[in-house]
Amino acid sequence: MEFTLRQLAELLGGKVEGDENVKVNRLDKIQEGKPGGISFLANEKYETYLYQTAASAVIVSEGFKPTKSYQTNLIWVKDAYSSFTQILETYSQFTKASFQGVEEPSYMDPSSQIGDGHYRGAFSYIGKNSHIGNQVKIHPHAYIGNQVKIGDNCIIHPGAKICDGTVIGNHCEIHPGAVIGSDGFGFAPQEDGSYKAIPQIGNVILEDWVSIGANVTVDCATMGSTIIRKGAKIDNLVQIAHNVIIGDNTVIAAQAGVSGSSELGKNCVIAGKAGIVGHIKIADQTTVGANTGVIKSIRKPGQTIFGYIGMEMKQFLKSYSIFKNLEDLESRIKELEKKP
Numbered sequence: 274m275e276f277t278l279r280q281l282a283e284l285l286g287g288k289v290e291g292d293e294n295v296k297v298n299r300l301d302k303i304q305e306g307k308p309g310g311i312s313f314l315a316n317e318k319y320e321t322y323l324y325q326t327a328a329s330a331v332i333v334s335e336g337f338k339p340t341k342s343y344q345t346n347l348i349w350v351k352d353a354y355s356s357f358t359q360i361l362e363t364y365s366q367f368t369k370a371s372f373q374g375v376e377e378p379s380y381m382d383p384s385s386q387i388g389d390g391h392y393r394g395a396f397s398y399i400g401k402n403s404h405i406g407n408q409v410k411i412h413p414h415a416y417i418g419n420q421v422k423i424g425d426n427c428i429i430h431p432g433a434k435i436c437d438g439t440v441i442g443n444h445c446e447i448h449p450g451a452v453i454g455s456d457g458f459g460f461a462p463q464e465d466g467s468y469k470a471i472p473q474i475g476n477v478i479l480e481d482w483v484s485i486g487a488n489v490t491v492d493c494a495t496m497g498s499t500i501i502r503k504g505a506k507i508d509n510l511v512q513i514a515h516n517v518i519i520g521d522n523t524v525i526a527a528q529a530g531v532s533g534s535s536e537l538g539k540n541c542v543i544a545g546k547a548g549i550v551g552h553i554k555i556a557d558q559t560t561v562g563a564n565t566g567v568i569k570s571i572r573k574p575g576q577t578i579f580g581y582i583g584m585e586m587k588q589f590l591k592s593y594s595i596f597k598n599l600e601d602l603e604s605r606i607k608e609l610e611k612k613p
Contacts, residue, residue: 274298274367278330281311282348284363285356287332291346297329300357300364306331306345313357332356372410388425406443418454424481436493438476445479448509450488453477457492457499457515457533471495473515480504486511486527508545520557538574562586 279293301310303319306328313332314323323331323343330346334353350356372392381387381399388407399405399417406425411417415429418436424443429435433447436454447453459471475494480502485491486509493499494516501507504522512530513519519531520539529543532551537543541555544563549555553570561567562579571578580589 274364278346278348281330281360285332285348285350285359287348287350287356289346289348291330295329295346300360301328303328303331311348311360313353315352315354315357332360372412376413394431400437430487436477438493440476440478440498442479442481442483442503444481445483445485447485448487448489451485452490453479453485454493455490457495459495459515459533475499475515477501483507489513492517492533502539514551526563 275296275298277293278289278291278295278297282289282293297309297311299310301307301312303312303314303322303326306312306326308327308329310328311330311332312326312328314320314337315334323339324341326345328345330348332348332350332353335349335351373390375393376395379393379395379397381393382401384401385399385403385405387405388409390408391405392410394411394413394415396413397411397415400419400421402419403417403421405423406427408426409423410428412429412431414432416434417429420437421435421439423441424445426444427441428446430447430449432449434452435441435447436452439454454477456473459473460468461471463469473493473495475497477491477493477499479485482504483501484506486507488509489507489511491499491501491513492515497516499513499515499517501513501519502521505519506524507513508525508527510527511525514531514533516534517531518536520537520541522539523537523541523543525543526545528545529547531537531549534552535549536554538555538557538559540558542560544561544565546563547561547565547567549567553567555567555571556574558575559571560577561583562577564581565579565583566581567578567583577586578584579586
């Protein structure tokens with residue numbers, strides 16, 4: 274694919290500084306820019322590369338003020354990061370459109386239905402009584418079980434597993450290796466110390482515009498549904514346990530885990546390796562820092578929680594200023610105890 278800078282500026286609502294007839298056919302990092310590529314500058318840490326890059330064009334924000342001369346063409350836009358994201362989305366749509374039809378061998382049970390414009394990759398599988406919408410792309414080795422419902426414009430990447438009874442809305446994306454609807458971790462302790470598996474008869478519901486990262490596991494509910502609500506984004510290697518509810522537009526970074534029956538509010542940010550215990554509620558707009566352990570409900574919206582045992586951030590920092598000096602304080606106390 275090839276575009277002129279004028280075409281891109283029209284797409285982005287921006288203005289070209291330089292030769293608007295220059296053509297680009299590739300997206301480059303600004304530090305790796307070469308002729309024929311287009312980059313963007315949204316972080317001042319990378320400003321120095323603007324004056325060095327060989328990229329044919331760089332997208333910059335209206336408020337940016339260069340401090341040195343540069344050789345590349347510029348596209349001035351309201352927000353460089355958002356504009357470059359828009360280009361990526363456009364590029365992605367062109368790429369997705371190339372996947373059409375059915376590759377063999379693949380299997381779909383005769384009782385299942387699939388809409389127009391779909392793609393079924395080689396070795397993909399669709400079980401019984403499943404209903405799949407229009408423009409859905411099912412890549413090679415993807416598995417879709419029985420009685421699954423998938424809306425329009427979804428992408429199921431290679432090796433993803435969608436287990437029985439799962440309901441997926443429109444515009445969702447399931448990345449490679451993700452497992453949606455596996456059994457929840459339910460075991461009843463027995464008198465002899467062993468554990469007996471509790472049947473997990475619920476399902477998983479993903480609402481519209483949900484993104485599930487690679488190798489994520491979302492467990493089905495014991496009863497009822499595990500629910501990931503509209504616009505939520507789940508990074509790679511995240512565990513969502515049975516009967517969890519994730520609120521609208523909440524984002525969860527890699528290696529975090531949410532234990533059973535906990536409920537996260539809207540617009541929360543859960544950083545990498547955070548752990549959330551079961552049966553608690555987290556208020557809207559809560560930020561949970563990396564490696565934080567949340568062991569009780571967070572009722573007040575908008576807080577930042579940080580620390581091995583999660584607490585309000587200001588409280589943690591005050592406590593940290595004390596416990597980081599505990600060794601010195603202990604020595605001083607022992608010296609004082611020696612005095613008559």
